[in-house]
Amino acid sequence: KQEVTQIPAALSVPEGENLVLNCSFTDSAIYNLQWFRQDPGKGLTSLLLIQSSQREQTSGRLNASLDKSSGRSTLYIAASQPGDSATYLCAVEVDSNYQLIWGAGTKLIIKP
């Protein structure tokens, strides 16, 4: 059964630093992997979607990589800002019914 793990559960860094969030999954048979952001009291916002055939995706200061063989993905945030403070979730799509298996998230705090 697919399991998704995100470590660390929480991370606090000073503004301006580059940082990496980690996501690992147990079964490499995935359709894609997605990274989301969740702000308190709000819904989830999709950040990046990496298809299983891709190695990485970039959007602005965000870069997500995917290594299916090792069951790992990273979300790289460059030049972090206080507005990046949120909980970041990764999810893998595991079947043709679009089912997503979710990690528990990493709560990120960027200190001004």
Add this chain to the structure above:
Amino acid sequence: EAQVTQNPRYLITVTGKKLTVTCSQNMNHEYMSWYRQDPGLGLRQIYYSMNVEVTDKGDVPEGYKVSRKEKRNFPLILESPSPNQTSLYFCASRMDSSYEQYFGPGTRLTVT
């Protein structure tokens, strides 16, 4: 504006009193789903729908019902709510696996 809307945003109710949480999307998406989010457990899928009149169980369907009579709406029905259904609920939609998933703002339900 492309969006998924949910109502109500907050609801406090008593055990056994039937309730419905509405979900609507304006993007003509075929796929819609419901999740619940609980501390330490992450997001878990309750039900999903691949298209009108097509619904299927997710990971935690017990105690819930859904319907998909028209493409834009996907209500979640709790026939006899119980305290273990106290949770944060999210509705989501997407076009297909090539595209990201859009989430509603969430409904915080408390059952006493």
